[in-house]
Amino acid sequence: MDPRKERTVxxxxxxxxxxFRERPADDVTVEEIAExxxxxxxSLYNHFGSKAGLxxxxxxxxLQTDREYMDRAxxxxxxxxxxxxxxxxxxxxxxxxxxxxxxxxxxxxxxxxYAAGRELADRLARSVAEQNARLVRALHEGVxxxxxxxxxxxxxxxxxxxxxxxIISLGWRPDALRRDEEQLRALLxxxxxxxxxxxxxx
Numbered sequence: 001m002d003p004r005k006e007r008t009v010x011x012x013x014x015x016x017x018x019x020f021r022e023r024p025a026d027d028v029t030v031e032e033i034a035e036x037x038x039x040x041x042x043s044l045y046n047h048f049g050s051k052a053g054l055x056x057x058x059x060x061x062x063l064q065t066d067r068e069y070m071d072r073a074x075x076x077x078x079x080x081x082x083x084x085x086x087x088x089x090x091x092x093x094x095x096x097x098x099x100x101x102x103x104x105x106x107x108x109x110x111x112x113x114y115a116a117g118r119e120l121a122d123r124l125a126r127s128v129a130e131q132n133a134r135l136v137r138a139l140h141e142g143v144x145x146x147x148x149x150x151x152x153x154x155x156x157x158x159x160x161x162x163x164x165x166x167i168i169s170l171g172w173r174p175d176a177l178r179r180d181e182e183q184l185r186a187l188l189x190x191x192x193x194x195x196x197x198x199x200x201x202x
Contacts, residue, residue, distance in 0.1 A: 009047050011037040016058045021100040024109050025055050056120050062101035063127050069094040074134050080142030081196060087135055088164055088188040095168045096181060106165045132157050148196065156195060163191045 015037035019028050030051050034041045048054040073086035095102040108124055135157040142148035167187045170179040179187065 005047070008037075008039050008043050011039055012044055012047060012054060013057060013061065016054050017061075017100070020055055020058050021104065025051065052120065056123070059104060059120060059124055062098070062104045063124075063131075065098055065101055066094055066105060066131065070131060070134065074138065079147065080138045080145065081147055083138040084135065084142070084160070084196070085189070085192055087138070088160075088192050089185070091164050092168060092181075092184055092188055095171065099172070102168065107169070132161055135160065149198070160192065160195055163195070164188060167191060 012033065015033050018036065019033060028051065030041050030044050033051070033054065034044050037044075044051075044054060048057060069090040070087060073090040074083050075086070078086065105124065105128060108121060136153045139148065139151070139153035139156050143150055143153065167179075168184060170177060170187070171181075171184055172178070
C-alpha cells in the first residue's frame with residue numbers, strides 16, 4: 001500500500017477506535033471520525049466503504065489482537081489443563097494491554113437500529129464462539145485423557161469464559177470491589193481451579 005494511504009487508513013482506525021469505544025455506532029457520524037483523523041470524509045468511504053465498514057475493521061482489529069494472545073495459550077504438546085490455565089492468563093494479559101478491545105469483545109454495545117451494527121454483532125458473536133471452541137477442545141481432550149471430570153465441554157467452556165469476563169471486569173469498577181492486576185490474576189486462577197476440581201471435598 002502507498003505510504004500516504006497507509007497513514008490515512010491508520011489515522012481513520014485510530015480515530016474510530018476512540019469514538020466507537022465511547023459511544024454506540026448510531027451516535028457517531030462519518031464527519032466527526034474524519035475530522036478527528038484529519039482526513040476527508042471521502043477518504044473514509046474510499047478506504048472502508050461506509051461507517052459500518054470502518055466499525056467492522058475496528059472490531060476485526062480487536063478480534064485479531066485477542067487471537068494473538070490466545071495463540072500463546074493453545075500450544076501443541078501442552079496438556080489440556082495447562083492450556084486452560086494459560087488461556088486465563090493470556091485473556092488477562094489481553095485485557096491489561098487492550099482494555100478497550102476487551103470491553104468491545106466481552107461486553108459489546110447493543111446495536112440498536114443500526115442494521116449493519118446488528119450484522120456486526122452477529123459476526124462478533126460467531127468469532128468469539130470460534131475462539132471459545134479452542135477452550136471447548138482443550139476441555140474435551142482433558143476429559144478424554146482422564147485428566148478432567150466428565151463434564152460437558154461446551155457448558156464448562158461457557159462457565160469459564162463468563163467467569164473470566166466477570167472477574168476481569170472488576171478491574172475497572174469505581175468502588176471498593178475494584179481489583180488490581182495481582183488480585184485479578186489470583187481470582188482467575190481460583191475460578192479455573194474451582195471449575196477444574198469442584199467445590200465438594202472428595
